[in-house]
Amino acid sequence: MPEIGLIQMRCSQDPSENLDNAIALIREAAAQGAQIICLQELFKTVYFCQEENHKYFQYAEPIPGPTTERLSALAKELQVVIVASLFERRAAGLYHNTAAVIDADGSLLGIYRKMHIPDDPLFYEKFYFTPGDLGFRSWQTKYARVGVLICWDQWYPEAARLTALRGAEVIFYPTAIGWHPSEKAEFGERQHSSWETVQRGHAIANGCYVAVPNRVGHEAPAGGDGLEFWGRSFIADPAGQILSRAGGEKPEIVLASIDLKALDTQRTHWPFLRDRRIEAYAELTKRFID
16 A cells, blocks of 8 residues: 655745655655655745745755756655745746656656635735646556646645546645634634645545645744745545644644555545536636626
């Protein structure tokens, strides 16, 4: 059975330091048996989207590029699959929030560009990222067929469904989500519960594994109260049951073995894909039905 590893990190203002830290944690996860390893959203940097500032475009890089080349060499050395979320510079003035999927032989299988881009207080991603234009995808890696969605995508059942219909056995959600410190006491646990519940629901509705690495720690690159990232990275099985979960206070590696045969068992006993009424869903392409 393949072993999934999630990397839950704190991030500093130094991208090189963050990359070195991520590589060390990947090595540690591989030493513990992980074969498919996913990093959190934008793992090389602090979550700079807390403000709209042109200086942060310097963090962007091409894919393939220096980071994917370094991670490809690492994947080949360790014989692991690596999913890495990066700030992609596609062209002058054209940037994406992108996940690279690197197979265990070091080859870059492909990329996924984040489709749903938020614009909320301290989550000003529309200033930086063009919505993805590659659609929803999956890739056959050495160990399993994987799909990737990124953070805000995790709230949309359509994204999970289309990724599963592309054959994904595991959907990874690299994430950067946290509390506004002033709201934590009143809304914190409710917000966290909603976040975890909706993703466990995607696992159930699609009969696949869901794996969610989130960052941890307090970050305030724009000053002010900043954001308290809540960690709690987790892996859920096709019945939505939590196999492994990190805490909310420190960097951790989350590990779980996955049984790919369980997908067929789940889908034959709960045959949601069989009973879909696809001829009745055309109106999903409308923004709203008056």
